[in-house]
Amino acid sequence: MRTLDELDVKGRRVLVRADLNVPLDGETITDDGRIRASVPTIKTLVGRGAKVVVCAHLGRPKGQVNPKYSLRPVAARLGELLGQEVAFATDVVGDSATSTVEGLQDGQVALLENLRYEPGEESKDDAVRGEFAAKLAGLAELYVGDGFGAVHRKHASVYDVPGLLPHAAGGLVVAEVEVLRKLTEDTERPYVVVLGGAKVSDKLGVIANLLTKVDRLLIGGGMAYTFLKAQGHEVGNSLLQEDQLDQVRGFLQEADERGVELVLPVDVLAAVTFAADAEHDVVEATAIPADREGLDIGPKTRELFAAKLADAKTVFWNGPMGVFEFDAFSGGTKAVAQALIDSEAFTVVGGGDSAAAVRKLGLPEDGFSHISTGGGASLEYLEGKELPGLEALED
Ligand SMILES: Nc1ncnc2c1ncn2[C@@H]1O[C@H](COP(=O)(O)OP(=O)(O)OP(=O)(O)O)[C@@H](O)[C@H]1O
Ligand SMILES: O=C(O)[C@H](O)COP(=O)(O)O
Numbered sequence: 034m035r036t037l038d039e040l041d042v043k044g045r046r047v048l049v050r051a052d053l054n055v056p057l058d059g060e061t062i063t064d065d066g067r068i069r070a071s072v073p074t075i076k077t078l079v080g081r082g083a084k085v086v087v088c089a090h091l092g093r094p095k096g097q098v099n100p101k102y103s104l105r106p107v108a109a110r111l112g113e114l115l116g117q118e119v120a121f122a123t124d125v126v127g128d129s130a131t132s133t134v135e136g137l138q139d140g141q142v143a144l145l146e147n148l149r150y151e152p153g154e155e156s157k158d159d160a161v162r163g164e165f166a167a168k169l170a171g172l173a174e175l176y177v178g179d180g181f182g183a184v185h186r187k188h189a190s191v192y193d194v195p196g197l198l199p200h201a202a203g204g205l206v207v208a209e210v211e212v213l214r215k216l217t218e219d220t221e222r223p224y225v226v227v228l229g230g231a232k233v234s235d236k237l238g239v240i241a242n243l244l245t246k247v248d249r250l251l252i253g254g255g256m257a258y259t260f261l262k263a264q265g266h267e268v269g270n271s272l273l274q275e276d277q278l279d280q281v282r283g284f285l286q287e288a289d290e291r292g293v294e295l296v297l298p299v300d301v302l303a304a305v306t307f308a309a310d311a312e313h314d315v316v317e318a319t320a321i322p323a324d325r326e327g328l329d330i331g332p333k334t335r336e337l338f339a340a341k342l343a344d345a346k347t348v349f350w351n352g353p354m355g356v357f358e359f360d361a362f363s364g365g366t367k368a369v370a371q372a373l374i375d376s377e378a379f380t381v382v383g384g385g386d387s388a389a390a391v392r393k394l395g396l397p398e399d400g401f402s403h404i405s406t407g408g409g410a411s412l413e414y415l416e417g418k419e420l421p422g423l424e425a426l427e428d
Contacts, residue, residue, distance in 0.1 A: 034202040034210075034426045037074065040175055042083035044139050048173035049075060049203065050190045050422075052182035052406055053089035053107045053144075056358075056389055060106045063358075064389035065114070067182065068107060070406045072114050074179045074203035075142060079115070084137035086173050087111070088125070088145045088190055089180060096152030108144040119144050125151050126168040134172050145172075154189045166193035179203025181210075182385060182407040184422030185414075191422040202426045205406065210423065212403045213414045216381060221346035222248055225378075226415075227338070227369060229254020230352025230386065233274045235409055240284050242416040249294040249345075251338050253330045253354040253365060257298050257318070260285070266319045269303065270326040296341055300331030302355065302362060309359040329355025330365035339372040348373055348380045349415060350387065351408045357390040367394045374400035384408025 040047075051071040056063045071087075078085045094102040105121055112119040120143040122133040133143045148154045153165020166189040170176070176198040178184070183191050184206065226247045228236060233256050243250060252260055255272035262268045263281040274281075288295040298318045303325035304311035315331045316322065330338070342348060350373060354365035370391055373380045382388060383405035391398060398404055405411045413420055 034207070034423070035200065035428055036207060037077055037177065037201050037203060040177070040199065040201045042078055042081050042175060044082055045084065045175055046134060046137070046173040047078055047083040047085055047175045047177055048169065048194065048198070049078065049085060049087045049177045050180045050183070050194070051075075051087050051089045052180035053104065053111070054091055054182060054385055055107065056386065057106065062106055062110055064392055065110055066388050066392060067385060067406050068110050068114060070205055071111070071179060074177065074205055075115060077204065078177070079117070079140050079142060082139040084134070084139060085142040086134050086137070086145065087142065088148055088169065090149045090154070090183065091147050092149070094147060094149050096149065096155065098150045102147050102149070104144060104147050111142075111144060115142060117142065122146055126165070126172065130172060148188075148190050155186070156189075162189045162193055165189045166197060170194045170197040173198060176200040177203045178422055178426045179205045180422070181206045181405070182410050184407070184420045185410040185418075187421040192425045195425040200426060206423070206426070209405055209407060209411075210414070212381065213405065213411055215379065216347060216349060216415055217417065221379065223345050224347040225249040225251065225342055225345040227251040227253070227342070227348065227350040228256050228352050229354045230384065230408065231255040231272060232409065233259060233272060234277060236352070236412060237274060237277050237280060239412045239416050241287070242418075244284065244287050244291055244293050246415070247293060249296065249341055250288065251296045251341055253298055253334065253338065253369070254352045256352060257330070258327055260297050261318055267321055267323060268327065269321045269323050271321060272326075294341070296337065298330045298334040299337060300333045301327035302329040302331055304328045304362070307356070309361065311361070313361065328359070329362040335365055335368035338369055342369070342372040342376055345376060345378040348376065348378045349411070350380070350382050351384045351412055353386055353390045357393065363390070363394060366390050367396070370394060370396050381405055381411070383411035
């Protein structure tokens with residue numbers, strides 16, 4: 034991949050694809066880690082006299098304008114972190130974007146509105162995506178791919194635009210790839226992967242491949258219930274990917290055949306509803322009442338997972354063990370994070386919410402070997418898959 038140093042950016046409009054997909058509570062950013070991670074590349078471009086046009090997505094508005102997913106609060110925070118104003122375009126490739134970009138002087142920065150307001154961004158139809166990509170590319174002269182958390186998405190801003198403009202990889206992408214490569218080459222064993230979170234259907238897909246690489250797979254968070262159900266247990270109202278039960282049964286069997294230890298929760302915090310103050314009890318994972326939902330792993334599981342991590346030499350963790358945003362259901366995530374901190378292994382945490390959880394729970398970030406901005410992206414990298422956003426940056 035060409036790096037920033039190989040692009041002559043002075044006086045030129047540079048489109049930077051960043052991952053600014055941060056958690057919001059209304060308009061308040063609850064964790065700005067991904068914005069902070071994007072700052073060095075933007076600062077470098079500013080320092081070299083580029084006109085910097087940042088583009089990014091927030092959440093999943095599915096091709097529709099939805100104020101709930103506006104990047105406006107992110108523009109304000111980015112401005113604070115950069116120490117300079119960030120002009121905000123209220124659309125992606127419309128009049129506001131055009132005039133905002135035209136108004137940029139050398140060393141100034143603009144942020145476009147949420148890319149995913151445009152149906153062309155995520156379209157599976159190459160022509161539709163290509164049409165949108167051409168409009169986006171038309172705003173700039175050069176392209177920098179720096180949104181590591183989104184490089185696994187074959188989206189217009191990630192995959193198609195770099196094909197239309199001279200391009201380079203930003204510093205964040207280069208740094209992330211360098212660390213993750215260590216996990217794929219001469220991995221020290223035991224190699225343990227911990228999976229949780231809520232993007233169950235997305236991330237179940239990576240398991241087939243991980244089973245060929247890891248020694249142990251610990252499954253918690255919203256991911257665990259599809260496994261428990263596949264084993265024939267009641268999971269009540271817990272997060273469930275009903276249509277992938279057969280696939281998961283296949284994983285259970287394959288893990289067995291390959292001698293991979295697949296470790297599931299043995300107890301969970303089962304709540305009456307999805308709320309911060311929800312009434313809840315610790316129940317056996319095999320006996321979740323039909324009217325309850327599992328919102329965290331239970332105390333016995335925390336001990337079990339910590340024991341399974343104790344002798345690891347390499348650990349990758351993606352996805353919180355529970356709804357850590359609610360204090361009552363953050364204990365499992367904290368226990369797993371602490372087990373990684375206590376371990377002598379090479380430990381990598383990946384994912385927007387996983388990294389946010391580490392910070393929210395007041396854990397030391399330097400207790401991990403690396404905190405990656407990518408969740409799904411890191412997992413797919415570890416699978417050894419060719420990632421569209423990295424492929425597009427290759428010369
Ligand atoms: N048992 C559960 N039920 C419902 N939601 C859960 C449960 N456990 C965890 N979650 C939720 O999972 C979310 C995070 O999942 P996600 O898969 O998005 O992780 P991530 O670290 O952000 O990775 P990525 O970067 O790929 O998005 C959190 O908001 C958390 O509340
Ligand atoms: O949060 C993430 O993992 C990235 O920003 C990608 O978001 P997505 O899973 O909605 O594509």
